[in-house]
Amino acid sequence: MSYPQRFPATRARRLRRDDFTRALVREHALSPADLILPVFVLDGRNQAQDVASMPGVQRLSLDRLLPVAEECVELGIPVLALFPVIDAAKKTADGREALNPEGLVPSVVRELKRRFPQLGVLTDVALDPFTSHGQDGLLDDTGYILNDDTVAVLAQQALVQAEAGVDIVAPSDMMDGRIGAIRQALEARQLVHTRIMAYSAKYASAFYGPFRDAVGSAANLGKSDKKVYQMDPGNSDEALREVAMDLAEGADMVMVKPGMPYLDIVRRVKEEFRVPTFAYQVSGEYAMLNAAAANGWLDGEAVMMESLLAFKRAGADGVLSYFALAAARVLRRAGAGPARG
Numbered sequence: 132m133s134y135p136q137r138f139p140a141t142r143a144r145r146l147r148r149d150d151f152t153r154a155l156v157r158e159h160a161l162s163p164a165d166l167i168l169p170v171f172v173l174d175g176r177n178q179a180q181d182v183a184s185m186p187g188v189q190r191l192s193l194d195r196l197l198p199v200a201e202e203c204v205e206l207g208i209p210v211l212a213l214f215p216v217i218d219a220a221k222k223t224a225d226g227r228e229a230l231n232p233e234g235l236v237p238s239v240v241r242e243l244k245r246r247f248p249q250l251g252v253l254t255d256v257a258l259d260p261f262t263s264h265g266q267d268g269l270l271d272d273t274g275y276i277l278n279d280d281t282v283a284v285l286a287q288q289a290l291v292q293a294e295a296g297v298d299i300v301a302p303s304d305m306m307d308g309r310i311g312a313i314r315q316a317l318e319a320r321q322l323v324h325t326r327i328m329a330y331s332a333k334y335a336s337a338f339y340g341p342f343r344d345a346v347g348s349a350a351n352l353g354k355s356d357k358k359v360y361q362m363d364p365g366n367s368d369e370a371l372r373e374v375a376m377d378l379a380e381g382a383d384m385v386m387v388k389p390g391m392p393y394l395d396i397v398r399r400v401k402e403e404f405r406v407p408t409f410a411y412q413v414s415g416e417y418a419m420l421n422a423a424a425a426n427g428w429l430d431g432e433a434v435m436m437e438s439l440l441a442f443k444r445a446g447a448d449g450v451l452s453y454f455a456l457a458a459a460r461v462l463r464r465a466g467a468g469p470a471r472g
Contacts, residue, residue, distance in 0.1 A: 159443045161436070163207035163462055167253065167409070168455035171345050172196055172239050173216035184341035185414055186421045188453055190216050193239050199456070200247050206459035210251035210299065212451055213239060216346050217260050225269060226261035229288045237295035244296040253328065254292045256285055256302040256313065260346045267304040267357065276360055282309045286316040293317055293325040301386070303330040305360045307376075314381030328409065329382035332370035332396055335361035338389045338415030345414065370396050371403055378406060386451075389413040391438060394445040401446030410442050412452040436461060 146156050171182070171190040178192035191199065203211055215235045221228045228234055236254055243252050258281070259267045268281030281304065289300045302309050310329050317325050335358045362369060374385050385404070387396045388411040401408045420438065424431030435454045442450045452458070 163459040165449050166208050166455040167210040167451040169212040182345045184344045212253040215260050222263045226258035229261040240295040240297045251298045253299040254297045256289045256300050257304040282312045285309050286312040289313045293322045299326045301328040310377045310382050311380035326383045328384040329377040331374040331377040331385040333388045334364050336389050338413045341414035341418045397445040407448050409449045410447045417453040
């Protein structure tokens, strides 16, 4: 960077002196329109189960979820992301419940779209909530995840969700070729308006632990891991190749997961491709900040807002975050408008 002025001709602190000046020259800003709220939904009525490792987060039955959706609409949060908590009796090695058109996810999608047509609904395309072994795909006799067989099931799962009326399907499994297969299946059924947000750079991260507690896959997964299909945390060039393949296969939007430990990946993806790029502030990040705040080590509200702003600064167009409702309330209190940063 060439900048010929020197002190005292230039005093950088002049632009930091007052609130109005800081606001005037601020490069990035956060609004509720940048946020997607992930929620955990389960069968039954009047169910609200606390997730011990995620303070403030609950597994909700549909009737308890509806007020949350209503608040998203009121606060200007544009999308709700659904993650199912499947009864253990319905989990099988092949995850066949994921293909049930009358199952939990399609039923919740239909009711949400009936009640709140203006609210975008995103669904997870992956088998781990439905499998008895907790993996995202079908296994061979040795326990290795079968790629192509799994992709065929994922395409059917996406069709079931799309036919229920979901706006965005979000394949999170990291199988090779699944975006192309899903796009072709959607096109064949004339579901041309269904958007795909691909988990293109999803790392084999230790930050997912509380999420697996929430959806009930941690016990099924046991001591196994997902390193044979999720990305190695040491790689960044590989993330660009993954994004390029997903875009070529028909993804409308791409995602980096986890979030804050991978902001360098967010930046590289946005600068390389200039496509809608999202990041997932995952359960472990949420739990970590909440635990520090609960112990009085951090100002919880301040670090929540600072962490979300960091995603925007890195280049993310939006953030999936369990903080979405709390952050939107703060922005409402501060008088933040709908303009995107």
